[in-house]
Amino acid sequence: xxxxxxxxxxxxxxxxxxxxxxxxxxxxxxxxxxxxxxxxxxxxxxxxxxxxxxxxxxxxxxxxxxxxxxxxxxxxxxxxxxxxxxxxxxxxxxxxxxxxxxxxxxxxxxxxxxxxxxxxxxxxxxxxxxxxxxxxxxxxxxxxxxxxxxxxxxxxxxxxxxxxxxxxxxxxxxxxxxxxxxxxxxxxx
Amino acid sequence: xxxxxxxxxxxxxxxxxxxxxxxxxxxxxxxxxxxxxxxxxxxxxxxxxxxxxxxxxxxxxxxxxxxxxxxxxxxxxxxxxxxxxxxxxxxxxxxxxxxxxxxxxxxxx
Numbered sequence: 001x002x003x004x005x006x007x008x009x010x011x012x013x014x015x016x017x018x019x020x021x022x023x024x025x026x027x028x029x030x031x032x033x034x035x036x037x038x039x040x041x042x043x044x045x046x047x048x049x050x051x052x053x054x055x056x057x058x059x060x061x062x063x064x065x066x067x068x069x070x071x072x073x074x075x076x077x078x079x080x081x082x083x084x085x086x087x088x089x090x091x092x093x094x095x096x097x098x099x100x101x102x103x104x105x106x107x108x109x110x111x112x113x114x115x116x117x118x119x120x121x122x123x124x125x126x127x128x129x130x131x132x133x134x135x136x137x138x139x140x141x142x143x144x145x146x147x148x149x150x151x152x153x154x155x156x157x158x159x160x161x162x163x164x165x166x167x168x169x170x171x172x173x174x175x176x177x178x179x180x181x182x183x184x185x186x187x188x189x
Numbered sequence: 190x191x192x193x194x195x196x197x198x199x200x201x202x203x204x205x206x207x208x209x210x211x212x213x214x215x216x217x218x219x220x221x222x223x224x225x226x227x228x229x230x231x232x233x234x235x236x237x238x239x240x241x242x243x244x245x246x247x248x249x250x251x252x253x254x255x256x257x258x259x260x261x262x263x264x265x266x267x268x269x270x271x272x273x274x275x276x277x278x279x280x281x282x283x284x285x286x287x288x289x290x291x292x293x294x295x296x297x298x
Contacts, residue, residue: 048210048211048212051210051212051244052210052212055242070272070276073273074276076242077242077244077277080210080242084210084211084245087211147249147277150280151245151277151281154280155280
């Protein structure tokens with residue numbers, strides 16, 4: 001019989017945790033008060049064909065940490081719109097440039113009624129978003145374009161753009177509420 | 190994403206399925222606009238029953254379809270909106286601008 005090293009044997013005080021993709025495993029890793037835990041890191045090319053892959057991953061993750069279907073859809077469309085902006089504007093349609101996406105589970109400063117929070121950071125090394133676009137009011141007339149940023153602002157609790165050196169960074173945060181997640185911020189109030 | 194036109198007497202129905210995003214919305218836009226400009230069918234209906242996700246470029250294509258239909262004097266109708274599609278039209282305050290029905294029967298009525 002193969003001998004198991006003593007350090008790898010499960011004991012009553014230190015049970016072995018096995019990695020699995022299920023919700024239970026993520027809840028075991030849920031952060032304690034004040035903690036921020038990275039749950040997902042993706043590095044991928046700026047190819048629009050990959051948007052569906054990223055949406056699937058973010059959907060599974062947001063549902064696993066407790067978002068309702070409405071809240072999960074809000075997270076997915078914000079990530080998708082942010083990535084589309086990077087691909088189209090920051091990288092000008094080039095399909096082979098790097099994008100980094102990290103999803104964090106956050107347990108600090110949760111507002112009343114929130115059971116969890118998901119923080120998403122997207123980084124690229126393309127052209128920065130023009131300030132006038134970042135601060136532009138939502139489009140009022142019937143015209144295509146300009147919708148993505150408005151959707152992100154309405155769907156997430158925090159949307160912050162920044163640039164350090166040659167790296168653009170977008171930080172978004174959404175709370176999963178005990179009483180269910182509104183699809184938009186307007187439905188909070 | 191797949192988009193297939195069904196031509197009937199005075200009506201064209203576009204059956205769209207899958208996710209509409211930056212990767213394929215130009216194809217949807219081109220199909221819709223070409224069909225409207227070439228055939229000028231009085232009523233153009235977009236069946237979104239099998240669309241799970243639509244991004245802002247997809248909504249922009251629908252807005253272009255609506256504007257083109259107005260220019261050509263056609264009716265532009267949507268039906269079968271998923272929760273995701275309904276939410277983004279609400280977010281953009283476009284739900285009242287489009288003519289929207291629950292199903293094909295009502296869209297054809």
